[in-house]
Amino acid sequence: MTSYDAIVIGGGHNGLVTAVTLAKAGRKVLLLEAGNDLGGAARTEEFAPGFHVSSIAHLLNRLHPDVVKTLELEKHGLRITPDDFAPSVALSMDGPSLVLHGAYGEMLTGASSSEQSAWKQLRAQLLRYAGVLEPFLSRRPPDLAGMWLLETAALGQTALALKRLGKEDMRDFLRVLLMNVADLLDEQLADIRLKGLLAFDATLGSHLGPRSPTSLLGLYYRLAGEVGGAAGAQIVPKGGMGAVIAAIRASAEKAGVNVRTSAPVARIIVEKGRAVGIALDNGEVLRARTIVSATNPATTLLDLVGPRELDTGFVRKVNNIRMKGDVAKLHLALDRPPQFTGVDAAGHRGRLVIAPSPDHVERAFNPSKYGAFSPEPVMEITLPSLADPSLAPDGACVLSAVVQYAPYALKEGWGAGKAKFLEAIMAQLEAYAPGIGKTVRHTELLTPADIETRYRMPGGHWHHGELQADQMLISRPVSGWSGYDTPLDGLFLAGAGSHPGGGVSGAPGLNAARRIIAMKG
The missing domain is CATH 3.50.50.60 (FAD/NAD(P)-binding domain)
Structure with a gap:
């Protein structure tokens, strides 16, 4: 021994x-x-x-x-440098895309000037409120029965952050803390593309829809994290x-x-x-x-x-x-890089999101409550070989997509349902990147059941x-x-x-x- x-x-x-x-x-x-x-x-x-x-x-x-x-x-x-920060692109089938640039939307393009102004205010508010929760996320959670020094310090920092919000902001923070994300977005934004992107981000990885109680917490959780010193920033690592x-x-x-x-x-x-x-x-x-x-x-x-x-x-x-997972992972080996409608070269190097509106995300969620998947799934797509050509053969391309609302306990079973789900995903991709289906050399779709087996994650969560x-x-x-x-x-x-x-x-x-x-x- x-x-x-x-x-x-x-x-x-x-x-x-x-x-x-x-x-x-x-x-x-x-x-x-x-x-x-x-x-x-x-x-x-x-x-x-x-x-x-x-x-x-x-x-x-x-x-x-x-x-x-x-x-x-x-x-x-x-x-990691600010030059690595990937834009978030809200895809559209029939027009230009909407893009959040920099660290989660420091700049918004593709929207009206009034929407840009509304987003600037909402983004600042979300970051302030996420900052209140950040001390809890970066330390051991408080043991309310017998707190030790660092836990007391975390609570003190949180109380100080709340105080710094000011009376009006503090009231609003407490009002919206457990709201659903769709209601908050409807209060402050008009563009359904932007609202769809934010609704997707708030619920990604969870068995929640935009209108589920407390779904706004998912957005706070995302923005409480950081990379490269910037809250909400994200990169596709080389x-x-x-x-x-x-x-x-x-x-x-x-x-x-x-x-x-x-x-x-x-x-x-x-x-x-x-x-x-x-x-x-x-x-x-x-x-x-x-x-x-x-x-x-x-x-x-x-x-x-x-x-x-x-x-x-x-x-x-x-x-x-x-811990029953609700997310699948798709990998495509493509003959050449795809062309998503309304997206420029820089956008293709970011994260491309298919979530046309909060209602669409909610409709995609609904079937998962009953052990089924939506015929129009929502997803987050990256093309990592554009940033790092070593990931694919010369001229070819890798597509990686996180597909939301793939219930672990699929009613018909994944043995029967996997091919149907892949067909639905490919139909969505084809709608936003016409011709992509003809370029596919190899496909790998990992359902929650596959994730459970391959990565030893019970429930595939x-x-x-x-x-x-x-x-x-x-x-x-x-x-x-x-x-x-x-x-x-x-x-x-x-x-x-x-x-x-x-x-x-x-x-x-x-x-x-x-x-x-x-x-x-």
Whole structure:
């Protein structure tokens, strides 16, 4: 048996961040990844000969600045400048597109002057209000029963941010906090293309429609993140998301983290209510003072630990975490770059969104409530090989699309429904980029069921659990256990199922490591 100070289970970006942070604090750390490569759903993979694409996450929009600083990622090859910020393009079938430029719409083009003015005011308001929530998202959520110093500081910062809003803004912040996004957009904007784009962004990755209560929180969550020092900014990383993972891995190597791939964990060893080690599938036993799991919380607690080691009430809470995914991922290998109607060359290098109006997004959502998909799905499209030609053969192009409202529990089953869903997606693409279908060399469509199998994500949910009001902050992953601790001494959670949730931020991993260090774990 080999002993370590800490063993981290899961080699996605959060597991890597945790491992590096602990190693830099002087811990002897072993990182175990079940697959044959690191990065999880943020890898760059070859899906057809010569065609490479970001596996699930394909945009970088919330890599936490504390992660960049702590891991010294810029020294390890990460390069982000304002020139890299990708525009957001609201596609139109029969006219010019509408474009948000810079860091989430610092400039708006393709709309009337009155709409530009209205958007400027709304954007400023959204960023102010997201700033109120930001201190919570970047730290361990407050333990209301026994707060420690940093938690008290976060609450104090939030109170100060609220005070700085002023009386009128504070009232409005409290009024709109739990609103649905469609109502807020109807109050302040007129252009359905802009409203459709914002409604899509607010609900992306969640089982919510624009008119679902609390859906506005999704937009705040997006804008509370930042990249390159700018809130709401997003980039299509050169080399795909794997380039980001490569920088984090280089930091891990520099810090002395021992990394093992193709090392699936069979169980977490518990002795007298304390996690003391792990057993691999091959029977090898490894011991450590601290065990950290950056995998799904249900997998960790119900499969690797087992219900017999846990309180019945706690097990019930874990079983009730909603984590059925509602998003599919499409990869297309194309003979040549497509031409989307009304989009210039710069727009094609950004994110292209098919969400013509909030009502269209709502109609696309409705069937998913009953285990079906819309014949007109909404989606976010990138063409990463335009920014990095190495991702595709000469003259060819990669298309990567996140397609919203693909229910995990499809009523007819994905065996029967997958081809029909792909047909609906391709029909949408053809409507906005005429002729694209004739250029397709290879297609890969990953349904939530496929994502579950390939990336070991129960339910195929990229957040490892719905990111909604009742599963955020002090209720993530479950109420009473939101601070990365678990009922077992020595066992901590550090994945997207923990606060503050998914996206390539590294915040759950960093916050968990800081908690362990503070407890001298």
